[in-house]
Amino acid sequence: MGGVTVVVLPDEAELRRRVGRLSLEQKIRLLTGADFWALYAEPEVGLRRLVLSDGPAGVRGESWDERDSSANVPSATALAATWDTGRVEAIGRLLAREARRKGVDVLLAPTVNLHRTPYAGRCFECFSEDPLLTARLGAAYVRGLQRSGVGAAVKHFVGNDSETQRMTVDVRIDERTLRELYLAPFEAIVRDEGAWAVMAAYNGVNGSPMTQSPLLRDVLHGEWGYDGLVMSDWTAAHATEAAAQAALDLAMPGPASLYGPWGDALLEAVGKGAVDEALIDDKVVRILRLAARVGALAHPSSPPGLPPAASSPAPPGLPPAASSPAPPGPPPEAPDSVAVAQELRATAAAGFVLARNDGILPLPRSEPADRPGVGRRLRVAVVGPNAEVARTMGGGSATVFPPYTISPLDGLRAAGLHVTYAPGVTSHLRAGEARAPWLLRPDRLFDPGTGAEIRFLSESGELAGSELRDGATFIWLSGFAPSGVTEPVATLEVRCVIRATVGGEYQLGVSGLGRYRLLVDGAEVFDAALTLREGADIVEALMRPPQQLAPVQLAAGQPVAVVAEHDVHSSPFAGFGTLMQLNLVPPHGTDDEEIAAAAALAADSDAAVVVVGTTAEVESEGFDRTTLALPGRQDELVRQVIAANPRTVVVVNSGAPVLLPWAQDAAAVLLSWFGGQEYGDALADVLLGDVEPGGRLPMTWPASEEGLPSTQPADGVLTYHEGLFIGYRGYDRDGREPLFPFGHGTGYTTWAYESITLDQAPAGASGIAVCVQVQNTGSRRGREVVQVYASRPDSAVERPPKWLAGFAPVDADPGEAVTVGVLIPDRAFQHWTAQGWSTEPGPFVLAAGPTSATLPLTARVEFPG
Ligand code: BGC
Numbered sequence: 001m002g003g004v005t006v007v008v009l010p011d012e013a014e015l016r017r018r019v020g021r022l023s024l025e026q027k028i029r030l031l032t033g034a035d036f037w038a039l040y041a042e043p044e045v046g047l048r049r050l051v052l053s054d055g056p057a058g059v060r061g062e063s064w065d066e067r068d069s070s071a072n073v074p075s076a077t078a079l080a081a082t083w084d085t086g087r088v089e090a091i092g093r094l095l096a097r098e099a100r101r102k103g104v105d106v107l108l109a110p111t112v113n114l115h116r117t118p119y120a121g122r123c124f125e126c127f128s129e130d131p132l133l134t135a136r137l138g139a140a141y142v143r144g145l146q147r148s149g150v151g152a153a154v155k156h157f158v159g160n161d162s163e164t165q166r167m168t169v170d171v172r173i174d175e176r177t178l179r180e181l182y183l184a185p186f187e188a189i190v191r192d193e194g195a196w197a198v199m200a201a202y203n204g205v206n207g208s209p210m211t212q213s214p215l216l217r218d219v220l221h222g223e224w225g226y227d228g229l230v231m232s233d234w235t236a237a238h239a240t241e242a243a244a245q246a247a248l249d250l251a252m253p254g255p256a257s258l259y260g261p262w263g264d265a266l267l268e269a270v271g272k273g274a275v276d277e278a279l280i281d282d283k284v285v286r287i288l289r290l291a292a293r294v295g296a297l298a299h300p301s302s303p304p305g306l307p308p309a310a311s312s313p314a315p316p317g318l319p320p321a322a323s324s325p326a327p328p329g330p331p332p333e334a335p336d337s338v339a340v341a342q343e344l345r346a347t348a349a350a351g352f353v354l355a356r357n358d359g360i361l362p363l364p365r366s367e368p369a370d371r372p373g374v375g376r377r378l379r380v381a382v383v384g385p386n387a388e389v390a391r392t393m394g395g396g397s398a399t400v401f402p403p404y405t406i407s408p409l410d411g412l413r414a415a416g417l418h419v420t421y422a423p424g425v426t427s428h429l430r431a432g433e434a435r436a437p438w439l440l441r442p443d444r445l446f447d448p449g450t451g452a453e454i455r456f457l458s459e460s461g462e463l464a465g466s467e468l469r470d471g472a473t474f475i476w477l478s479g480f481a482p483s484g485v486t487e488p489v490a491t492l493e494v495r496c497v498i499r500a501t502v503g504g505e506y507q508l509g510v511s512g513l514g515r516y517r518l519l520v521d522g523a524e525v526f527d528a529a530l531t532l533r534e535g536a537d538i539v540e541a542l543m544r545p546p547q548q549l550a551p552v553q554l555a556a557g558q559p560v561a562v563v564a565e566h567d568v569h570s571s572p573f574a575g576f577g578t579l580m581q582l583n584l585v586p587p588h589g590t591d592d593e594e595i596a597a598a599a600a601l602a603a604d605s606d607a608a609v610v611v612v613g614t615t616a617e618v619e620s621e622g623f624d625r626t627t628l629a630l631p632g633r634q635d636e637l638v639r640q641v642i643a644a645n646p647r648t649v650v651v652v653n654s655g656a657p658v659l660l661p662w663a664q665d666a667a668a669v670l671l672s673w674f675g676g677q678e679y680g681d682a683l684a685d686v687l688l689g690d691v692e693p694g695g696r697l698p699m700t701w702p703a704s705e706e707g708l709p710s711t712q713p714a715d716g717v718l719t720y721h722e723g724l725f726i727g728y729r730g731y732d733r734d735g736r737e738p739l740f741p742f743g744h745g746t747g748y749t750t751w752a753y754e755s756i757t758l759d760q761a762p763a764g765a766s767g768i769a770v771c772v773q774v775q776n777t778g779s780r781r782g783r784e785v786v787q788v789y790a791s792r793p794d795s796a797v798e799r800p801p802k803w804l805a806g807f808a809p810v811d812a813d814p815g816e817a818v819t820v821g822v823l824i825p826d827r828a829f830q831h832w833t834a835q836g837w838s839t840e841p842g843p844f845v846l847a848a849g850p851t852s853a854t855l856p857l858t859a860r861v862e863f864p865g
Contacts, residue, residue, distance in 0.1 A: 002063045007729035008294065012285070015292075016514030017527050018045040018195060018695040019284045021044055021045055021486045022042065022044060022045060023831075024270060024280070025267065026042060027046065027281065027283075028267050028270070029042075029256075030264055030284055030287055032255060032256040032259070033052075033251070033259075033647055034255060034303065035253045036254075036255055036477050037052050037053060037062045038051045038062070039052075040254075045288065046298025046299075047291050047296060048104070048297075049666065050105045050154065050290070051106070052104070052105070052107075053099070053102065053107060053108065054155075054398060054399075054400075055107045055108040055398065055401075056073075056076055056125060056141070057073055057074075057125075057393040057394070057400055057676070058070040058073055058095070058098065058335075058393075059071075059095055059098040059099045059102055059107060059400070059707035060259040060399065060400070060401070061103070061104060062482065062852055064475040064477060065401065065469075065481075066401040066469065066473075067469070068143075068401065068742075069336070069402060069677075070092065070098060070102070070335055070402065070521055070715070071098050071335035071340050071344065071400075071677065072093065072335075072392055072402035072676045073094065073343075073347065073349055073676045074344070074347055074378070074674065075125065075128045075393060075394055075398075075655045075676075076125050076654075077123065077126075077127065077128075077655050077656060077674075077698060078128035078347075078352075078353060078672075078673035078674060078675060078695075079091060079127065079141070079347070079697070079699065080128045080134070080354070080698035081353055081673065081696060081698050081745070081770070082347065082350040082695060082724050083133070083695075083698070083787075083809055084152075084695060084809050085136055085137060085139075085239035085698050085786040086140070087347055087350055087575035088090070088137050088144070089140040089141070089143050090095050090144060091144060092140065092141045092145045092146075092148075093144040093145075093147075094343055095107060095144070096148030096270060098332065098335065098469060099146070099150040100149075100150065100771045101331075102589075103149070104290075104293040105150055105295070106152070106197055106290070106487065107145055107151070107781075108153045108154070108199060108235075109141070109152060109154075109156075109162035110132050110137075110152065111125045111398075112126065112135070112138040112185040112189065113126045113155075113156060113158075113159075113161045113182070114126060114128035114129055114131060114182060115656070115699045116133060116161040116481050116722075116726050117162065117708050117710070117726070118164065118658075118707040119162065119625045119628070119709075119711045120161055120162040120697070120717065121161075121162070121163040121619065121620055121621060121625060122394070122396065123165060123619070123656035123657075123699075124394035124398075124619055124654075124655020124674055125396075126161075126198060128546070128699055129698070129700065129728070130699075130727065130742070130803075131184035132805070132806075132828070133698055134184075135187075136188075136807075137190050138185050139188060139189050142154065142193045146195075146196060148291075149295055151196040151197050152194075152195055152196060152199070153195075153198065154189050154195045154199070155185055155199035155201070155212060155523060155683075156201035156202070157198050157200050157215075158178070158182050158186060158205060158232075159171040159173060159178075159182055159204075159205040159219070159554075160201035160210075160233075161182070162623045162624050162718070163534055163537065163621065163622055163623050163711070164623070164713060164718075164796055165535075165713050165716065166201075166202050166203055166626050167203075167236070168202075168204075169203045169204070169717070169718050170204040170713075170717050170718070171204065171205050171206075171711045171719075171720065172204070172205050172717060172718070172719075172754040173720045175832065176722055176831070176832040176833075177325050178206075178722045178834040180724060183215075183219065184859075185864070188716050190220065190223075190226050191268065194276050195228055195333040196227075196294070197231060198226070198227065198229070198231075199230075199232070200230055200232050200233060200248055201236065201403060202214065202461055207210060208246075209236070209238065210236070210238050211243050211246070211248050212243045213246060215860055216230055216246050216247040216248065216252035219246075221247055221424075223453065227273060227286070228414055229290045230247055230250070231248075231250040231251075231252050232250065233252075234253055235252075235253070235259055235613055237262070238252040239261055239262040240262060240265045240266055240269050241274050241275055241726055241835070242276075242278055242678060243754045244262070244269065244275045246277065246279070248283075249286045249287060249302045249621065250283070250468065250838060253478070258575070260540075263462050264666065270555075280864075283697070296791035305755060308838055314449055319538075319859065327726075334630045335402065336403035340342075341678055341681075343676075343683075344676050344677060344680075345678035347680050348672075348673075348675040348676055349402050349683075349686050349691045350679055350695065350783075351693070351695040352670055352671065352672045352682070352683070352686050352695050352696065353672075353693065353696060353740075353744070353745040354668070354670055354686075354693040354745060354746050354747065355663070355670070356663060356664075356666065356667075356668055356669040357668040357746060358667045358668065360603040360607070360647055360668050361649060361670070361687060361689070362686075362687065362748060363380070363417075363607060363649070363687050363688055364378060365377070365378060365416065365688060370412065370494075376380075377416065378417050378418060378606050378607065379417075379606045380412060380419050380421075380606065380609055381421075381422065381601040381602040381603065381604070382412055382421045382609050382611070383421070383422050383424045383598045383602065383606075383609070383611070383641055384423065384424050384610045384611040384612050384613075384651075385426065385613045385634075386408070386422065386426075386427070386612060386613035387409045387609070387610075388407055389407060389432070390407045390611070390613070390653055390675070390679050391613055391615070391616070391619075391674050392403065392405050392636075392674055392677055392679060393657045393674050393676070394620060394621075395544075395616045395619065395620030395621060396620045396622055397539065397621055398439065398540075399532065402624035404677060405677045405679065406476060406680035406682045407679070408510060408609070408611045410681075411420055411679070411684035412680070412683070412684050412687070414681065414684065415439050415685075416844075417688075418671065420601055421601075422601045423598070423704040424593060424594050424595055424598035424610070424634075424637040425591045425594055425595060425636075425637045426591065426594075427613075427614075427615055427631045427632035429584035429586065429617055429632075430463065430511075430542060430547055430583075431434065431509060431549055431584060431585045431629065432585070433471070433581055433584075434439060434498070434583055435472065435509075435584070435839065436450040436501075437450075437501060438470050438498050438499060438500070438501065438584055439451065439452070439496055440497040440498070440559070441453065441468060441469075441496060442496060442561075444470060445497055450470070450472075451469045451471060452468075452472060453467070453469040453491070453495045453580065454468075455486045455493040455494075456483065456491075456492060456494060457490060457493060458487055458490060459488060459493070460492075464489055465483060465484055465485035472496075472581060472583075473581045474579065474580045474581070474851060475542060475577060475578070475579050477576055480578075486684070489568055490567070490568055491579070492566040492568060492580060493563060493565050494563070494564050494566075494580060494582060495561070495567075496582065496636055497559050497561055498560050498584065499559040499560075500559075501557075502586070503555045503556040504587030505553055506552050506553075506584075507551055507552075507583070507585035508550060508562065509547055509549030509551050509582075509584075510548060510564045510566075510581065510582060510583060510784050511529075511530070511546065511547040511548075511579075511581040512532055512545050512546075512571070512574055512580045513531055513546070513571040513572060513584055513712075514529065514530065514566065514567060514568070514569075514574070515527070515528070515529050515530075515546060515566065515567040515570035515573030515862065516528055516565070517529060517564070517565040518550065519563040519564075520552055520560050520561070520562055521561055525550045525552070526548055526550050528548040529570065529571075530547070530548060530584055531547060532545070532572070534544075537621075537622040538576065539621045540575060540611045540620075540622040540623050541579065541622075542622070543583070543617075543621070543622055543623075544620070544623075547583060550649050555749065562582070564582060565579070572640050584809070591632070591636075595636060598637060598640070601639040602641045602645040602648065605645060606649070607647040607649065608644075608648040609644065609651060610638050610641050610645065610649070610651070611653055612630050612650060612653065613630070613654050613658075614633075614653075614654045614658060614800065615631055615633060615654030617631070618631055619655050619656060621655065623745045624711040628702065628708075629658065630654075631805075634816075635661055638662050639649055639665070641660065641725045642665050642666060643773055647666060647667055648666055648667055649666070649668040649687065650662075650669050650670070651672050652669065652672060653674070653675075653679075654673070656699070657699065658703065659703075660701075663739055669685065670687070670693060671740075677863045682814075690747055691800040692749075692782050692783050693745070694747050694748075694783045694809075696745035696787075697740055697741070697744045698742075698745065699742060700727045700738045700740075700741060700742045701738055701739045701741075701744070702710065702738055703737060703738055703739040705732035705851045706736070707731075708734055709722050709726065724798075724800055725800060728741065728742035728800075729800035729801075730801065732801040741851050742851070742852040743787050743804075743853075744803075744851040744852075747782045748782060749776055749777075749778030749779065749781070750776075750777045751774050751775065751776060751777060751784045751850060752775045752777045753772065753773075753774055753819065754771075754773040754775055754848070755772070755857065756770060756846075756848050756857035756858065757771045758846070758859050758861065759771055761823055762821070763864035765823055766825065767823055767825040767826050768822070768824045769821045769822070769823055769824070770788050770822045770846055770848065770859065771821050771822075772786050772788070772808075772857060773817055773818070774810060774812070774818060774820070775815070775816065775817040775821045776815065776816050777815075777838060779813060779814050780814060781812070781813050782811070782812065783809060783810070783811050783813065784807050784809070784810050784850065785807055785808070785809045785851065786810055786811070786820050786848060787804065787806075787849060787851065787855075788822045789802040789804055789805060789848075790803055790824070790845070790846055791845045792843075792844050793804075793845060794842075795840060796840060797831055797840055799831065802847070802852070803828070804852070804854075805824045805846060806823055806824045806825075807822060809822045822848070824846065826839075829844055839863050842863060843863075844856065844863070845858070845860055845861075846860075847859075
């Protein structure tokens with residue numbers, strides 16, 4: 001075994017010495033990004049360019065481009081549903097390898113805001129409604145990244161729990177709720193895991209925008225002893241002096257001539273004494289410390305300008321200041337390698353929640369013999385729009401471009417079943433991105449490649465550059481440099497061929513902002529100005545931009561040359577970014593016709609698998625949901641398929657809860673989230689019983705929209721009226737029944753909860769160890785998540801009826817009994833008071849079981865007065 005080399009990172013004194021070598025101008029330059037994703041290099045102090053990237057569903061890198069692909073890991077809700085810190089830490093390590101492969105130093109992840117309400121557009125990107133589950137999984141994700149030498153920027157600090165007016169809203173949260181719920185995951189990750197960066201949110205909390213909030217200096221720095229960096233969310237910093245004083249270290253993006261409140265304005269503020277230079281020095285120290293941690297700062301002994309020394313990971317348990325970047329090591333796997341695929345496939349399956357199963361699952365591979373000894377392959381009707389084009393991730397900055405995606409249809413076909421398919425309904429309200437088999441790139445009409453050619457034209461109409469693309473969505477953030485075009489661009493010209501499969505009416509069009517012309521075979525079809533709805537977020541412009549469509553009649557097999565032109569300067573966001581998408585809707589039946597066809601297919605099959613779900617227009621950053629109902633007529637589709645064939649399994653492909661009014665009628669309901677690029681293979685593994693559906697709900701799954709907190713501010717203010725009572729805390733208090741309770745999920749075996757005892761916490765940990773014995777009483781190996789909830793009978797303090805205090809996954813063979821230790825931290829018994837954290841003297845009850853609603857074992861803990 002090779003020894004571990006620990007490289008000592010520069011200490012505070014060394015960092016300050018380096019800062020001392022810089023002029024005020026040099027220092028202030030470092031405090032705003034150099035461009036959209038990177039910080040400035042400063043050779044004078046051995047600092048190289050440091051690169052940031054979104055997160056959290058993969059590592060996108062510096063461009064928004066399908067040719068620069070990234071491993072697409074399951075959504076945070078899917079990861080949370082594993083309740084497995086080891087697995088999430090492994091995903092952190094996988095992402096660190098991706099980051100290294102793509103030259104990224106800090107991942108803008110994890111998102112540890114809470115599911116205050118399922119309406120929140122970014123629920124899929126956050127782990128849970130519960131702060132303890134969020135904290136444990138968020139810490140595991142950070143550990144995986146940082147122990148591999150890649151920084152985590154934990155976001156969005158704090159109160160960014162919904163999207164509506166997120167850039168300006170002032171969120172009002174009472175102090176106790178803020179501490180016990182919304183700050184709790186940040187506190188645990190900063191204190192226990194030593195996060196290297198935190199992202200300050202757009203919104204304000206209790207009167208101060210988060211980039212200038214006293215919570216930064218007083219709580220993050222003061223109470224939690226945070227020595228990492230605070231960066232702004234993109235364009236969230238506005239006030240020169242207030243942000244400088246409030247312990248914001250880095251304004252993103254840059255450069256300061258285009259974005260943010262610093263640059264020359266900050267130089268002037270320091271010059272006139274309004275901002276102390278010592279504050280600037282402290283920010284630069286934090287930037288250099290982050291750089292040292294990720295390996296972007298030359299070793300103290302290297303002369304200025306030399307590349308950083310190679311180093312090795314810190315041994316587990318070392319405090320962050322002494323941890324150090326990973327060694328170069330073997331080259332990271334490609335995002336389409338077998339190793340990555342296997343890990344993503346197993347992780348997706350581990351998060352699938354089998355919410356209901358009357359015994360239909362796992363499906364057999366073949367039906368009983370028609371003739372003695374000869375079974376035949378199971379005939380499965382696969383139904384639903386998401387079965388063919390699955391959502392593997394949510395929309396917004398979390399978007400990555402996977403090298404491939406396996407749809408449910410692909411996965412079930414590859415598993416060897418006899419599969420037939422019917423889409424059933426159209427769930428998109430808008431036209432989808434043009435895609436194969438209709439969209440062809442002009443240079444490869446006869447191979448299966450899809451895509452388009454883009455030409456960049458200058459003001460004078462000269463060709464300034466061109467490129468061949470593999471998709472039909474094109475986004476450039478701040479300039480066309482990622483496409484190799486540096487001179488000013490006035491017009492974009494996108495050329496492709498659309499070839500009809502069947503004859504009929506095709507809808508062709510574009511999405512974007514500003515002026516677009518569409519020509520088909522040289523004839524203008526439209527010349528339209530597309531404008532965003534009033535008050536829309538910039539990310540809404542990227543995720544569901546306005547569209548213009550036109551009907552075009554095509555004969556079967558007919559190709560047409562399509563050109564879409566965009567006047568770049570006509571977009572209101574021209575300075576920020578440019579966007580264009582080609583859209584296509586092929587001829588299709590009415591929903592009534594499609595539902596009837598799907599039901600007929602189901603009736604003629606041994607079983608049906610209906611994949612319902614949301615779309616890119618529904619779950620995304622930039623806007624909240626206005627309804628939890630499935631889009632389109634998917635509920636009707638499910639009902640008709642169940643009526644046609646009672647052996648119907650419904651698979652839900654959403655990142656967050658949707659209403660399932662037919663749930664009790666389906667033979668099985670599998671909640672499968674946004675499952676990442678290996679989604680369809682994982683689904684086949686679980687449906688056929690090769691793999692256990694390991695997930696448990698990380699949120700309460702509502703039966704209706706009644707009683708859920710709203711995301712809609714009033715006069716710019718969003719008050720968290722429900723206080724401590726979000727998720728199961730609110731359902732329990734009000735006695736409301738959800739469809740599926742927090743923590744719910746079954747597997748392919750059964751469990752008995754046999755005994756509970758209390759013990760000391762293991763050495764090095766504080767708290768109580770709850771030892772729970774469970775036995776696998778079924779006939780196959782399985783996985784259970786032992787959950788422990790605390791409650792306080794007759795409390796003098798207002799509290800939720802119960803709250804999650806600890807959990808541990810356990811695997812066991814048939815008949816095997818296992819005792820698992822669940823660590824309950826001291827904090828689980830504390831509540832926030834005007835004097836700080838306090839433990840109410842007297843008895844607490846700890847109850848263990850398989851879900852928050854079924855807790856057969858209890859024990860008492862007494863705290864002296
Ligand atoms: C999002 C962040 C993201 C950043 C950079 C913002 O709009 O809120 O989560 O990291 O953009 O893409």
